[in-house]
Amino acid sequence: MPVSYINEIAKHAGREATVRGWLRHKRGGGKIAFLVVRDGTGDIQAVVSKAVVGDEAFALAGKLTQESSLLLTGTVQADARALGGYELHVSRLEVVQLVADEFPIQPKEHGTGFLMEHRHLWLRSHRQEAVLRIRHEIIRACRNFFDDRGFILADTPIFTPNACEGTTTLFETDYFGEKAYLTQSGQLYNEATAAAFGKVYCFGPTFRAEKSKTRRHLMEFWMVEPEIAFAELADVMALAEEFLAHIVARVLEHRREELKALERDVKKLEAIVPPFPRLTYAEAVAVLQKKGNPIQPGDDFGGDEETILSNEFDRPVIVHRYPAALKAFYMQNDPENPDLALCMDVLAPEGYGEIIGGGQRIHERDKLLARLHAHHLPEDAFKWYLDLRAFGSVPHAGFGMGIERAVAWICGIEHVRETIPFPRMLYKIYP
Amino acid sequence: MPVSYINEIAKHAGREATVRGWLRHKRGGGKIAFLVVRDGTGDIQAVVSKAVVGDEAFALAGKLTQESSLLLTGTVQADARALGGYELHVSRLEVVQLVADEFPIQPKEHGTGFLMEHRHLWLRSHRQEAVLRIRHEIIRACRNFFDDRGFILADTPIFTPNACEGTTTLFETDYFGEKAYLTQSGQLYNEATAAAFGKVYCFGPTFRAEKSKTRRHLMEFWMVEPEIAFAELADVMALAEEFLAHIVARVLEHRREELKALERDVKKLEAIVPPFPRLTYAEAVAVLQKKGNPIQPGDDFGGDEETILSNEFDRPVIVHRYPAALKAFYMQNDPENPDLALCMDVLAPEGYGEIIGGGQRIHERDKLLARLHAHHLPEDAFKWYLDLRAFGSVPHAGFGMGIERAVAWICGIEHVRETIPFPRMLYKIYP
Numbered sequence: 001m002p003v004s005y006i007n008e009i010a011k012h013a014g015r016e017a018t019v020r021g022w023l024r025h026k027r028g029g030g031k032i033a034f035l036v037v038r039d040g041t042g043d044i045q046a047v048v049s050k051a052v053v054g055d056e057a058f059a060l061a062g063k064l065t066q067e068s069s070l071l072l073t074g075t076v077q078a079d080a081r082a083l084g085g086y087e088l089h090v091s092r093l094e095v096v097q098l099v100a101d102e103f104p105i106q107p108k109e110h111g112t113g114f115l116m117e118h119r120h121l122w123l124r125s126h127r128q129e130a131v132l133r134i135r136h137e138i139i140r141a142c143r144n145f146f147d148d149r150g151f152i153l154a155d156t157p158i159f160t161p162n163a164c165e166g167t168t169t170l171f172e173t174d175y176f177g178e179k180a181y182l183t184q185s186g187q188l189y190n191e192a193t194a195a196a197f198g199k200v201y202c203f204g205p206t207f208r209a210e211k212s213k214t215r216r217h218l219m220e221f222w223m224v225e226p227e228i229a230f231a232e233l234a235d236v237m238a239l240a241e242e243f244l245a246h247i248v249a250r251v252l253e254h255r256r257e258e259l260k261a262l263e264r265d266v267k268k269l270e271a272i273v274p275p276f277p278r279l280t281y282a283e284a285v286a287v288l289q290k291k292g293n294p295i296q297p298g299d300d301f302g303g304d305e306e307t308i309l310s311n312e313f314d315r316p317v318i319v320h321r322y323p324a325a326l327k328a329f330y331m332q333n334d335p336e337n338p339d340l341a342l343c344m345d346v347l348a349p350e351g352y353g354e355i356i357g358g359g360q361r362i363h364e365r366d367k368l369l370a371r372l373h374a375h376h377l378p379e380d381a382f383k384w385y386l387d388l389r390a391f392g393s394v395p396h397a398g399f400g401m402g403i404e405r406a407v408a409w410i411c412g413i414e415h416v417r418e419t420i421p422f423p424r425m426l427y428k429i430y431p
Numbered sequence: 432m433p434v435s436y437i438n439e440i441a442k443h444a445g446r447e448a449t450v451r452g453w454l455r456h457k458r459g460g461g462k463i464a465f466l467v468v469r470d471g472t473g474d475i476q477a478v479v480s481k482a483v484v485g486d487e488a489f490a491l492a493g494k495l496t497q498e499s500s501l502l503l504t505g506t507v508q509a510d511a512r513a514l515g516g517y518e519l520h521v522s523r524l525e526v527v528q529l530v531a532d533e534f535p536i537q538p539k540e541h542g543t544g545f546l547m548e549h550r551h552l553w554l555r556s557h558r559q560e561a562v563l564r565i566r567h568e569i570i571r572a573c574r575n576f577f578d579d580r581g582f583i584l585a586d587t588p589i590f591t592p593n594a595c596e597g598t599t600t601l602f603e604t605d606y607f608g609e610k611a612y613l614t615q616s617g618q619l620y621n622e623a624t625a626a627a628f629g630k631v632y633c634f635g636p637t638f639r640a641e642k643s644k645t646r647r648h649l650m651e652f653w654m655v656e657p658e659i660a661f662a663e664l665a666d667v668m669a670l671a672e673e674f675l676a677h678i679v680a681r682v683l684e685h686r687r688e689e690l691k692a693l694e695r696d697v698k699k700l701e702a703i704v705p706p707f708p709r710l711t712y713a714e715a716v717a718v719l720q721k722k723g724n725p726i727q728p729g730d731d732f733g734g735d736e737e738t739i740l741s742n743e744f745d746r747p748v749i750v751h752r753y754p755a756a757l758k759a760f761y762m763q764n765d766p767e768n769p770d771l772a773l774c775m776d777v778l779a780p781e782g783y784g785e786i787i788g789g790g791q792r793i794h795e796r797d798k799l800l801a802r803l804h805a806h807h808l809p810e811d812a813f814k815w816y817l818d819l820r821a822f823g824s825v826p827h828a829g830f831g832m833g834i835e836r837a838v839a840w841i842c843g844i845e846h847v848r849e850t851i852p853f854p855r856m857l858y859k860i861y862p
Contacts, residue, residue, distance in 0.1 A: 007581070020660075020661045021629075022626075022823045023823075039660075040583070040625075040627060040628035040630065040660065041581060041628075041629055041630075067822045069823040069824060069825045096824070096826075097824045099821070099823055100821070101821060101822075103822055120620075120623040120815045120819065121818060121822060123623065123624060123627040124626070129627065129628065132583065132585060132628070133583060136578075140574070140578060140584075143571075143574065147571060150436065150472060152471070152564060152567050153566075153570060153571075154563060154567075154852045155852060156852065156853065157852075157853040157855055158589075158636050158638075158651055159650070159651055159855050160860075171604045171605075171606070172604060172605070173604045173613070175602075175650075176857060178858075178860060182604070189852065189853055189862075192551040192554065192862070193554060193852055195453075195555070196471060196559070196560065197471035197472075197560065197563070198436065198470050199471065204635065205586075205589050205636070207589075209607075211607075219590070220588060220589055220590055222586065229470075229471065230451045381861075383862075384549075384551045384861070385551075385862075387551060387552060390531070390532060391498045391532075392453040392454075392499055392500040392530055394527050394528070395527075420586060421585045421586060421587065421588075421620065421623075422587065422588040424588055424589075424590050427607050427608075427609075429590055429591075429592045430812075430815070431620075431623070431814075431815035
């Protein structure tokens with residue numbers, strides 16, 4: 001008997017096939033039972049008739065509990081009213097495991113703490129499945145975007161001897177007697193590989209030991225970071241715009257069903273087309289003040305400010321040229337006003353806030369050295385990074401996008417904790 | 432003037448274009464100079480004639496040092512004898528940075544320690560570029576293989592509260608007052624996501640704090656790990672075979688030039704087609720003994736044994752059903768002989784040894800619990816893992832492939848340290 005995944009059941013229409021999966025729920029009784037079964041690729045309704053399967057198998061079907069694993073063999077019948085367009089008329093039922101206990105995740109409301117403790121089982125719900133399929137689509141779209149444009153994937157290290165943006169938010173480990181830190185960004189290493197390969201990206205987990213308990217923060221999150229030699233701020237602003245539009249378009253193209261399951265307003269995603277609005281930091285401050293926000297020029301944006309700005313537009317907004325004092329040591333200055341950095345943040349709409357940060361890097365060795373000293377960073381650890389400015393230095397720029405924030409925005413969900421299979425949050429590391 | 436990457440220069444044949452890059456080397460003098468320039472996508476020879484560019488620019492060309500960064504504008508001329516089929520006849524030369532110091536990496540032989548200290552610059556060599564382009568191709572082939580077969584990418588966590596295979600080789604960190612370990616494998620979490628999505632894979636960095644200094648070991652390495660619900664050992668043996676053949680075929684299809692740069696014997700790669708030889712552990716021991724190896728039944732294979740076995744065949748060899756005592760606690764037993772595990776290793780040919788390990792997992796809760804106790808593992812930390820056996824447990828299997836070992840084999844290079852941009856080795860964490 002051919003075994004079929006549920007999403008390929010149409011291939012067997014009118015014929016017999018075996019489906020292997022788990023029981024979502026059942027109804028009926030008496031002489032006929034309806035089993036809704038999932039196999040990870042989709043759901044199907046199976047019709048079990050006492051007259052067909054016999055008393056014993058029918059009684060067994062009646063005993064099936066949620067998440068019991070089973071094999072169902074039967075005829076695949078097209079039925080426009082059925083879930084997925086097909087029903088399975090069962091001739092044989094084989095139980096792999098009859099679940100003895102009540103499945104912990106019930107349709108009733110559970111508290112977040114309970115759901116997080118049972119994340120390994122919670123993943124089986126429709127909603128989590130939809131989010132994680134969209135996550136996969138987003139990651140695939142990111143990679144294809146850069147691959148198709150000739151970027152080389154150059155994985156940057158997780159263990160780093162030095163800190164990119166200070167050590168207070170770093171996870172530390174003992175590396176054979178030396179201190180090593182878990183990376184917060186692949187950027188510095190990207191600058192080395194961009195000088196070798198021209199256009200590069202890295203894509204991996206990054207870590208911040210921030211004592212933050214907000215809907216936008218995870219301790220462990222994935223970042224995709226492109227970096228380009230012979231590029232300036234304007235180039236990466238244009239690239240970020242094209243990149244985000246591409247990702248949203250791919251999700252709309254391939255994951256309509258999942259967006260529907262999440263009750264996502266797709267109209268709002270269909271609006272994500274270039275050009276995106278661009279605001280200087282000064283313009284953004286003016287917008288915020290007009291909205292009654294108490295921000296003063298020179299202040300950094302927090303969650304509140306990002307939320308206000310990102311609610312102002314129907315597309316991602318690019319805020320550029322922040323005060324240099326607010327930004328990392330490696331940021332290039334604006335030649336028109338050295339107090340500003342040639343940097344940008346991209347804020348997702350609907351209040352989601354920052355999903356991309358980037359800009360142009362200092363390419364002059366003396367200037368970089370002065371910045372290292374001003375930031376009290378150890379020159380020794382950055383020797384290799386300074387070397388990049390001594391051997392064929394060129395203007396270069398790049399950005400990083402946090403995957404989980406992008407997933408939360410595109411899925412339209414409140415909290416990043418649902419955007420990754422096993423979120424790592426403050427004090428939470430199980431399962 | 433249109434700017435062109437060197438690998439797209441053919442588009443500008445017969446016309447003017449600007450190339451941006453770095454000087455590899457130069458020759459000539461007097462009235463004409465030849466500059467070989469790289470931009471990360473390829474190399475091109477530029478012809479600078481004093482009569483065309485004038486005395487000042489010609490003198491500047493004469494001063495150019497290795498890795499100086501520059502912009503060259505000129506006419507793109509097809510020339511069958513030229514590197515890449517085209518030459519640039521320069522009309523304008525603009526130097527971005529004239530490198531003052533001798534570039535540390537010279538064609539002469541450097542010691543490994545020196546090259547590793549200068550990894551950020553060593554990456555610019557032809558050989559490193561070829562290896563890392565092939566690495567990118569392999570990673571892309573892995574992802575496409577699983578994506579095209581309906582596997583869902585489900586990232587597994589880096590921070591884990593419990594150890595998959597003992598704690599002696601784990602990197603530890605403080606996670607807000609708790610101990611956390613860096614993952615050695617995503618497998619346990621893959622088992623949870625496979626029960627949710629049917630077919631999954633994870634792809635990320637993994638860590639082993641092993642005091643090993645061999646050509647096959649890194650402290651930080653990337654693994655791709657598929658896991659399938661309703662699958663047995665035979666299924667994943669077949670999948671691994673198809674998977675490896677696919678990867679090698681994609682590299683042969685897209686990276687011939689890079690293989691040539693590495694002087695790789697492509698005949699050996701062209702032989703990598705299914706079926707692969709399959710040996711039981713017992714058969715493998717017999718082969719080793721016949722070769723004079725002192726191994727006894729029950730002994731594990733080390734580097735020497737892997738090298739001998741992998742030299743025996745022109746294709747990867749699948750060794751299966753090792754003694755259960757040699758393998759991890761979660762391995763399913765062979766019902767035909769409970770002393771054996773339903774596991775497999777795939778050894779790459781030409782002496783490269785193990786690149787894949789996998790097998791079928793215990794799906795019975797009681798049996799798994801007994802194994803946890805026998806291995807002195809904390810039941811509490813594995814509560815969620817035991818849950819997978821209580822709520823719809825099914826036979827399931829999977830494997831993991833180490834990316835760096837696969838890259839070393841396919842590139843035909845001796846040591847894994849060249850297969851990742853910034854290798855992390857024993858006591859080596861810089862740059």
